[in-house]
Amino acid sequence: MPAPKTLDRTLLALADPTRRAILRRLSSGEARVTDVAQPFKMSLNAVSKHILVLERAKLVTRRKEGRDHYLSYRAEPLDAAAQWMEETRHFWAKRLDTLEKLLRDEDEQT
Amino acid sequence: MPAPKTLDRTLLALADPTRRAILRRLSSGEARVTDVAQPFKMSLNAVSKHILVLERAKLVTRRKEGRDHYLSYRAEPLDAAAQWMEETRHFWAKRLDTLEKLLRDEDEQT
């Protein structure tokens, strides 16, 4: 499981439609900051900040080539978050089963 | 897939260790606000606010019984978020495969 702060950052980064759109954009390969920002109505600077949040969550890495910064998507954090979610869902499913069973047993005793 | 705002709220609600702990606490059944708050070092009011965030994301529901408010966990939003993550991962995996294949093809042409 990811370190708590890592999970925090991943989920926080994903909890924004602009950032999810940026990641989708990067799924078809590297892109420069300007290219990533182009479809958005907001300023380049605003997009640049979103990219920072994604970098902090390690969902995006940056490769500088001259004046151009090429961004690429990293799968690991999303994989880890998805895994955490699955584990958590299973954990809860088990608990809920147990509760149901307890309730059934109580009924049988009446 | 969940409406974007729903997903936003779910991921945002999950992106905090206190709130995840609250949800874990509720996995063993209903609990009152005070009971939920008890293990935390922060004030009852702070926990109450966290609960509000969880309610807004529909991860928690509230049943009032006299002066006591009983909270319970709802699985749907986490299920939906997990599903979104899985779909997104598959989407990306496919894209990355395609990219790899493209790169391979380019190599073969040299």
Place this chain on the structure above:
DNA sequence: TTTACATTCAACCAAGAGGTTGAATATATT
């Protein structure tokens, strides 16, 4: 070298998060 481009940095703003304390409200208990 001047100009254009790609990007960040800095300052600012409004809104929200996450916490506090203190008061208000509603319900139980004595």
Place this chain on the structure above:
DNA sequence: AATATATTCAACCTCTTGGTTGAATGTAAA
């Protein structure tokens, strides 16, 4: 009726987010 309990509401604080604009920096092209 008085008191205690459960919870929220309201105001406040600090930090972060998400956006803006304008200037600075670094690199490429004329």
